Amino acid sequence: MERTYYPESESSHPWLGPLLDTQNLMDNAVSASMAPHRDKVPCGRGCAACCKGGIVPINNVEARGIRWFVTEQLRGEIRDRVISQLKGFEPGQGVCPFLVDTECGIYAVRPIGCRTFHIIGKKCGKNDNISAIDDKKIYRIPNEKLRDAAQPMLSVFETFDREDQSRQVYSGYLRAARPMRDLDWASYILYATKTPDLWVFGE
Ligand code: SF4
Numbered sequence: 001m002e003r004t005y006y007p008e009s010e011s012s013h014p015w016l017g018p019l020l021d022t023q024n025l026m027d028n029a030v031s032a033s034m035a036p037h038r039d040k041v042p043c044g045r046g047c048a049a050c051c052k053g054g055i056v057p058i059n060n061v062e063a064r065g066i067r068w069f070v071t072e073q074l075r076g077e078i079r080d081r082v083i084s085q086l087k088g089f090e091p092g093q094g095v096c097p098f099l100v101d102t103e104c105g106i107y108a109v110r111p112i113g114c115r116t117f118h119i120i121g122k123k124c125g126k127n128d129n130i131s132a133i134d135d136k137k138i139y140r141i142p143n144e145k146l147r148d149a150a151q152p153m154l155s156v157f158e159t160f161d162r163e164d165q166s167r168q169v170y171s172g173y174l175r176a177a178r179p180m181r182d183l184d185w186a187s188y189i190l191y192a193t194k195t196p197d198l199w200v201f202g203e
Pocket residue numbers: 042043044047048049050051117118119122123124
């Protein structure tokens with residue numbers, strides 16, 4: 001998979017290039033790791049039970065990427081739908097505010113948690129509770145591949161120590177990520193009452 005470049009945005013937002021690098025490396029790592037098992041993985045477009053639990057972890061840089069994408073890149077009906085959903089979003093709500101019908105409205109910048117989450121076996125039912133899913137059903141790519149792909153993004157946080165990187169990857173919470181549902185998305189994206197450098201969970 002080729003990475004998409006946004007020269008103007010990347011020069012005005014220095015964290016954006018490293019984030020997009022990591023997202024691209026992550027996609028390629030997932031795709032290479034999953035290739036031999038693809039017939040056992042039912043995940044694909046139009047299937048979104050995993051977007052309704054709100055448990056996807058997200059960190060500050062990923063949140064900035066989403067805000068950039070919604071405010072500077074999204075166009076047309078998808079933008080209108082996302083904006084309208086953001087207006088109605090309350091922190092704690094499970095359904096992701098970027099889910100448009102059964103598709104991700106911010107697919108290009110969806111968090112690492114969304115990129116790397118896949119299951120093995122039977123496809124989820126549309127009302128399945130994703131947080132109750134059996135751990136054995138979750139497909140995991142090797143941690144060292146995740147860590148290598150995460151390096152450009154971790155450089156934004158000045159996290160260069162390999163052991164620290166590994167610890168964060170093993171715990172699943174890169175740079176103090178927290179569940180998507182905890183963010184005050186409307187304040188962060190629509191009303192700009194939270195600056196990018198303040199953490200966006202209302203602290
Ligand atoms: S985790 Fe479940 S709901 Fe999500 S894409 Fe895979 S099969 Fe579909």
